[in-house]
Amino acid sequence: MDLSAELSEFLRSRRARLKPGDVGLPEFGRHRRVPGLRREELAQLAGVSVAYYTRLEQGNGRNVSMEVLDAIARALRLSDTERAHLTHLAKPTAKKKHRSAIVRPQQVRPGLQHLLDSMEGVPAFLGGRRLDVLAWNRMARALLGDFSAMEPGERNVARMVFLGDHARDLYVDWECKATEVVSVLRLYAGRCPDDPALLALVGELSVRSEEFRSLWAAHTVADKGHGTKRLRHPLVGGMTLSYESLRVAGADPDLVLVTYHAEPGSPSADALRLLAQWGVDEPVDVRE
Incomplete structure (x- = not known):
């Protein structure tokens, strides 16, 4: 870049x-x-x-x-x-050491996966560079999409938002979500302009999505943070959920824990509890 x-x-x-x-x-x-x-x-x-x-x-x-x-x-x-x-x-x-490090696949420690699985009522996933989804729990799969059914290269929030139909139906304010996704990618691009996987992702999205091209040209930047999302889930209906993005301490500065929760006693909390019953008897996914 x-x-x-x-x-x-x-x-x-x-x-x-x-x-x-x-x-x-x-x-x-x-x-x-x-x-x-x-x-x-x-x-x-x-x-x-x-x-x-x-x-x-x-x-x-x-x-x-x-x-x-x-x-x-x-x-x-x-x-x-x-x-x-x-x-x-x-x-x-950016140092040569860091530039070579971003080429290596990110790894999720078993302890972090165990943490995700223990958060039984909280949709949570670990996000990496370029908005890759690296690991998730059962509730995140129920809320956001069946990550285990996707090829590893397709487990990416930007690809899901711009190239998939599910995200357009799920996010009530899809345009706002799309702008946030592009803004986070822009910020990462400024820090790691030589990341070949990022260049490939931006190139693919630019070719396949006119909406992405337009938003990318606006040069908006934003960091992962916190806020609320209005969702329209096919199983439990409308929900308003708060999300938090927390950086994971350790050697990998690009690893982020993302969680969703509802206001206690709200209809959204009831919907989230109902969603928690989905696939409750299914075995734990084996991550690739």
Whole structure:
């Protein structure tokens, strides 16, 4: 992945979303030739020369200081996640050791699988790089899809959201879910631009999904976090569930535990308990 091009497009997209009035600048004239702020307006807000900012927006961030990046981030009103993404693009620090490590398949310790299986009433799975689903419990399978019936390469949230029919029916706010998925992939791409599996995934989704291409071009970034999801499950109907994404301590920084739960005493909690009866007598899956 070309980091210079990514840096250029990211800065352009963030500048385009701001209007002069958003940052206290006057708007002169009815028509502006560019959406959002002009380069000279952004440079003025950041306290750098127009020529310096122009070079950066053209993808030349080799000698940019952290002080300048912070000033530009403030001028663009970037979130903490966006600020970190900008830093990764402008001042990549990936080492050869890390680049070789991302090629190796991620492994799930038996203890983590035992933890998942012990969470009997809580849908939970372990997510890896590129939104791969590495391990799951019975409740996650009942709620989100039959991971055990998929080929290992298909156990990926992005593929499920954009290439499968089940996700479009399951997520009431599918467009919101799709935007979140692309935003997380974008953030990972900034940290690991040389990941060949990521490049292959983005290429496949870009070819097969017009919606993915459009969202990818928007350059939104987001980290895995927490929130709520409205689901329309084929067995138990509508549910509103909260989710939490927790990073697993250890040598692999890209391993995340994702759990879902309902508000106690709510209809969603009743639906989740009903779903827990699905396949209760089935044997535990054997992970590949």
